[in-house]
Amino acid sequence: MIARNEHSMGPFxxxxxxxxxxxxxxVFGAWTDPASARDWLAxxxxxxxxxxxxxxxxxxxxxxxxxxPHYGRYLRVQxxxxxxxxxxxENTHGKESVVxxxxxxxxxxTDVRLTHEGLPDEKMAMAHxxxxxxxxxxxxxxxx
Amino acid sequence: MSKLDLAFAALADPTRRRIxxxxxxxxxxxxxxxxxxxxSLNAVxxxxxxxxxxxxxxxxxxxxEHFLKLRAQPLRDVADWTAQYERFWxxxxxxxxxxxARQKESRDDRPQ
Numbered sequence: 001m002i003a004r005n006e007h008s009m010g011p012f013x014x015x016x017x018x019x020x021x022x023x024x025x026x027v028f029g030a031w032t033d034p035a036s037a038r039d040w041l042a043x044x045x046x047x048x049x050x051x052x053x054x055x056x057x058x059x060x061x062x063x064x065x066x067x068x069p070h071y072g073r074y075l076r077v078q079x080x081x082x083x084x085x086x087x088x089x090e091n092t093h094g095k096e097s098v099v100x101x102x103x104x105x106x107x108x109x110t111d112v113r114l115t116h117e118g119l120p121d122e123k124m125a126m127a128h129x130x131x132x133x134x135x136x137x138x139x140x141x142x143x144x
Numbered sequence: 145m146s147k148l149d150l151a152f153a154a155l156a157d158p159t160r161r162r163i164x165x166x167x168x169x170x171x172x173x174x175x176x177x178x179x180x181x182x183x184s185l186n187a188v189x190x191x192x193x194x195x196x197x198x199x200x201x202x203x204x205x206x207x208x209e210h211f212l213k214l215r216a217q218p219l220r221d222v223a224d225w226t227a228q229y230e231r232f233w234x235x236x237x238x239x240x241x242x243x244x245a246r247q248k249e250s251r252d253d254r255p256q
Contacts (some may be wrong), residue, residue, distance in 0.1 A: 014230045020239040022244045030240055030247075041236060091228075104179035114233050 015115045022105040024110045028080035031101065047091065051077050072096065087116065147199060151218040154198035159183075160191050164200060167214040174203070174210040 020027050036055040037059070038044065045060035045067050055074045060067035072086035081103050084089040086096040096127040104111040155161055163177060177187040192212060195201045199218045204211050 016230060016233045016237060018245055020241055022248065026244060026247070027240070030243060036243065040239040043239075065231070112237065114237060116229055116233060131195070
């Protein structure tokens with residue numbers, strides 16, 4: 001397995017579930033086919049992809065009329081069940097965060113869970129700690 | 145450093161996170177805070193100062209006692225910051241749903 005660069009990773013993690021009425025092969029393919037990704041992910045911006053472990057991708061996500069560079073390398077490519085890549089953007093301050101997408105088949109469709117972890121804080125030297133996400137979630141609820 | 149930077153920096157320390165978690169139960173005397181953490185009052189005071197600078201807690205003095213209270217806004221800012229990513233991916237995953245639906249339609253339209 002391709003190693004993550006744990007030292008450059010921040011302490012934050014988010015997880016987003018989504019359900020689709022399409023087979024895992026099609027949902028997975030929409031992530032790894034450049035023409036498809038150009039349509040829904042990059043919103044018409046430039047897409048370069050080499051979906052194999054350590055292959056690179058570049059997305060010029062169009063946002064507010066100008067391309068925002070996002071790039072990374074694939075860590076795990078296991079069609080049609082698992083896709084994992086690093087994610088670098090101006091928001092990650094040039095550091096690698098990691099996006100993991102799990103595709104679980106169900107009757108007539110696919111359940112997807114996208115997890116984005118290693119989101120950087122403003123001080124990358126900080127050690128990330130177990131339980132931090134739980135802490136933040138609990139706190140967000142309590143202070144809401 | 146911005147307010148958010150200070151909040152992140154203050155919360156990067158596990159002891160300070162435990163202090164903040166403790167304060168979610170309500171106002172606490174600084175002396176009572178030292179006890180469950182098995183720390184000297186001096187050590188606790190240092191952590192409290194860092195939290196104060198980040199605007200995460202407010203210290204009030206009544207007589208000889210110092211009381212600590214949690215301030216919610218910086219914590220909300222931290223939560224909002226991570227929520228930006230959640231919104232980004234939620235929008236993108238929704239867009240993928242639209243794409244898959246269009247793809248299916250154009251397939252169905254194809255002459256048999």
